[in-house]
Amino acid sequence: MKDANMHQTPNLPGTSPVTDNPNPSGTQGMDTTGPSTGTESRGDAKTFRCADVGNADCRWEAVGRTEDELMPQIERHGREAHGINKIDDSMRNKVRDAIRNRAA
Numbered sequence: 001m002k003d004a005n006m007h008q009t010p011n012l013p014g015t016s017p018v019t020d021n022p023n024p025s026g027t028q029g030m031d032t033t034g035p036s037t038g039t040e041s042r043g044d045a046k047t048f049r050c051a052d053v054g055n056a057d058c059r060w061e062a063v064g065r066t067e068d069e070l071m072p073q074i075e076r077h078g079r080e081a082h083g084i085n086k087i088d089d090s091m092r093n094k095v096r097d098a099i100r101n102r103a104a
Contacts, residue, residue: 045102
């Protein structure tokens with residue numbers, strides 16, 4: 001009986017069954033959380049939504065492990081999407097206040 005997760009290339013001598021799922025055990029691939037310092041749990045993350053600082057029509061959101069990781073992304077977005085070339089201390093504080101812990 002043929003396994004439902006297997007297929008064979010037709011009419012090619014020497015082909016062997018391969019799985020339709022190249023990662024059936026789920027152990028291979030990239031860790032999207034990035035390198036760990038060992039001090040945070042895997043569920044820890046911070047998030048920032050541009051709409052929370054006054055750009056109500058902007059749907060952009062950034063996720064990172066720390067505020068320091070988020071700030072360059074936020075500054076780049078401000079420049080590229082909203083033409084904000086200088087982020088002063090007042091704006092930086094407003095951004096920091098809008099950074100939230102992401103629910104696990």
